[in-house]
Amino acid sequence: MNLTLKIWRQANATAAGAMHTYTLDGVSSDMSFLEMLDLLNEQLLHQGEEPIAFDSDCREGICGMCSLMINGQAHGPEVTTTCQLHMRSFNDGDTITIEPWRADPFPVVKDLIVDRSAFDRIIANGGYISANTGSAPEANSVPAPRDKAQRAFNVATCIGCGACVAACPNGSASLFLGAKITHLGELPQGQPERYSRVATMIAQHDHEGFGGCTNIGECAAACPKEIPLDVISQLNKDLRDSIKQGY
Amino acid sequence: MATTELVKGVRATRSTIALKLAMAASGIIFILFVLLHMYGNLKAFAGHDAYNEYAEHLRTLGTPMLPRSGALWIIRAVLIVSLIVHVAAAVALWRRASRARSTKYQVKKNVASSLSSRTMRWGGLTILLFVIWHLLQFTIVKIDITDGSTGNEDPFNLLYNAFHGSAWWMTVIYLLAMIALGFHLHHGTFSSLQTLGMTNTATSRARARIAGWAVAIVIAGGFSLVPLFIAFGVITK
Numbered sequence: 226m227n228l229t230l231k232i233w234r235q236a237n238a239t240a241a242g243a244m245h246t247y248t249l250d251g252v253s254s255d256m257s258f259l260e261m262l263d264l265l266n267e268q269l270l271h272q273g274e275e276p277i278a279f280d281s282d283c284r285e286g287i288c289g290m291c292s293l294m295i296n297g298q299a300h301g302p303e304v305t306t307t308c309q310l311h312m313r314s315f316n317d318g319d320t321i322t323i324e325p326w327r328a329d330p331f332p333v334v335k336d337l338i339v340d341r342s343a344f345d346r347i348i349a350n351g352g353y354i355s356a357n358t359g360s361a362p363e364a365n366s367v368p369a370p371r372d373k374a375q376r377a378f379n380v381a382t383c384i385g386c387g388a389c390v391a392a393c394p395n396g397s398a399s400l401f402l403g404a405k406i407t408h409l410g411e412l413p414q415g416q417p418e419r420y421s422r423v424a425t426m427i428a429q430h431d432h433e434g435f436g437g438c439t440n441i442g443e444c445a446a447a448c449p450k451e452i453p454l455d456v457i458s459q460l461n462k463d464l465r466d467s468i469k470q471g472y
Numbered sequence: 473m474a475t476t477e478l479v480k481g482v483r484a485t486r487s488t489i490a491l492k493l494a495m496a497a498s499g500i501i502f503i504l505f506v507l508l509h510m511y512g513n514l515k516a517f518a519g520h521d522a523y524n525e526y527a528e529h530l531r532t533l534g535t536p537m538l539p540r541s542g543a544l545w546i547i548r549a550v551l552i553v554s555l556i557v558h559v560a561a562a563v564a565l566w567r568r569a570s571r572a573r574s575t576k577y578q579v580k581k582n583v584a585s586s587l588s589s590r591t592m593r594w595g596g597l598t599i600l601l602f603v604i605w606h607l608l609q610f611t612i613v614k615i616d617i618t619d620g621s622t623g624n625e626d627p628f629n630l631l632y633n634a635f636h637g638s639a640w641w642m643t644v645i646y647l648l649a650m651i652a653l654g655f656h657l658h659h660g661t662f663s664s665l666q667t668l669g670m671t672n673t674a675t676s677r678a679r680a681r682i683a684g685w686a687v688a689i690v691i692a693g694g695f696s697l698v699p700l701f702i703a704f705g706v707i708t709k
């Protein structure tokens with residue numbers, strides 16, 4: 226396949242960036258999207274140009290590093306991560322536009338790399354349970370209803386990739402937040418801190434500069450882990466209860 | 473606006489979700505109001521006297537416990553407060569959203585959102601402008617557009633003159649406003665249920681979407697009937 230690639234280049238966090246156009250030949254449809262970018266970078270190295278900086282780590286869809294906006298869709302046209310997206314989803318002769326996640330709380334570090342540590346701070350401000358260390362407790366001593374455990378496990382698959390923020394017209398992180406709130410709030414271990422947690426996590430979310438949710442639903446459609454929109458309803462419900470409890 | 477510190481002194485009532493709760497609550501008050509208002513308008517089909525009698529009842533509602541027009545003023549006060557809350561929250565969230573993405577995408581696809589959900593802000597503004605005109609026309613100045621006179625105290629005649637005969641463009645303005653309202657309610661009804669935390673399963677979410685369609689069609693459709701039937705001469709003096 227031959228491709229035309231329009232890619233955002235930005236030397237560092239403070240430099241002004243711009244779109245650059247590259248052509249790339251010899252792309253196999255079996256390559257992953259990141260392997261295609263590796264190929265482009267080899268070509269750039271041969272030409273003595275600075276390779277394009279992009280994030281990746283596991284390349285198996287579990288770490289959430291490979292954040293790329295591809296033709297206006299977070300992680301591209303399939304419901305998966307960029308590393309698990311393959312070039313067979315594109316056609317010979319295509320023009321592909323690649324941009325970093327755009328959200329002010331995710332500042333661009335270089336080219337396509339953004340700093341997602343705002344998510345870490347949201348987690349640090351309540352996204353955990355407090356447990357005593359020591360020997361592991363007897364698992365059967367804490368009964369968890371099956372349907373609740375199932376829901377918690379389903380939403381615990383969130384990998385913190387930020388696609389929900391990237392896709393949201395308001396730059397809101399409500400899907401991410403809702404996934405964490407639901408994951409911890411459905412389990413018995415999450416109960417003691419349930420209502421303080423939602424208050425501090427949303428406060429951190431707002432403080433970082435993420436937008437408010439308008440229930441538009443672009444997030445759930447972009448999520449590679451198919452976190453459903455109902456976690457945002459859960460988030461709202463828990464916040465309402467948290468207000469009632471005086472937080 | 474990335475930061476490095478964790479916020480302290482958290483108040484749940486200061487969060488963006490609290491703003492959304494205020495929008496949902498005020499929005500639902502509006503929905504209940506427009507439902508009643510639409511029902512009242514349909515009295516036009518019963519003719520001049522029935523319609524005016526209904527308007528008079530609104531003023532005598534609650535008397536003699538309340539003074540004349542007392543109940544009406546209570547409703548108006550609730551609506552004015554709701555409007556201030558609704559618009560103030562909308563403006564605050566709109567500003568936040570534009571600051572959250574100061575650099576726009578070169579290419580952005582919408583794959584899941586409805587047109588109605590993406591037009592809430594400009595559509596809401598359209599409704600606000602319409603409401604201002606509507607209140608001037610029928611409540612505050614009572615403008616009779618056939619001769620430009622003001623202070624027409626016969627509600628049915630004021631209504632009839634607004635949509636009858638040469639005033640076809642007034643009918644068009646009202647129909648456009650009802651399209652804006654229908655759009656706003658299509659997403660707004662669903663959104664308010666989700667904001668209130670009532671869509672925690674796929675089934676309840678699907679029901680909330682159906683509720684959005686139902687409310688939008690009943691209200692926008694119901695309101696449109698009276699202007700249309702006057703314009704086409706079905707409702708007569």
Ligand code: HEM
Pocket residue numbers: 438439440492493495496497498499500502503506555558559562589592593595596597599600603656657659660661663664665667668
């Ligand atoms: C007066 C001008 C108005 C403006 C500027 C306005 C603006 C907005 C905006 C920006 C939203 C947020 C969109 C979202 O969260 O998805 C919204 C939500 C809503 N609006 Fe309005 N609106 C107006 C009037 C109305 C009226 C007349 C009604 C009812 C008849 C109404 C009912 C609602 C409802 C039910 C919601 C959903 C609240 C939620 O998302 O939780 N609005 N409005």
Ligand code: SF4
Pocket residue numbers: 382383384385386387388389390400401404444447448449450451452
């Ligand atoms: S909710 Fe989905 S899109 Fe958002 S961070 Fe988690 S995995 Fe990524």
Ligand code: FES
Pocket residue numbers: 280281282283284285286287288289290291306307308309
């Ligand atoms: S590189 Fe880990 S999810 Fe893509």
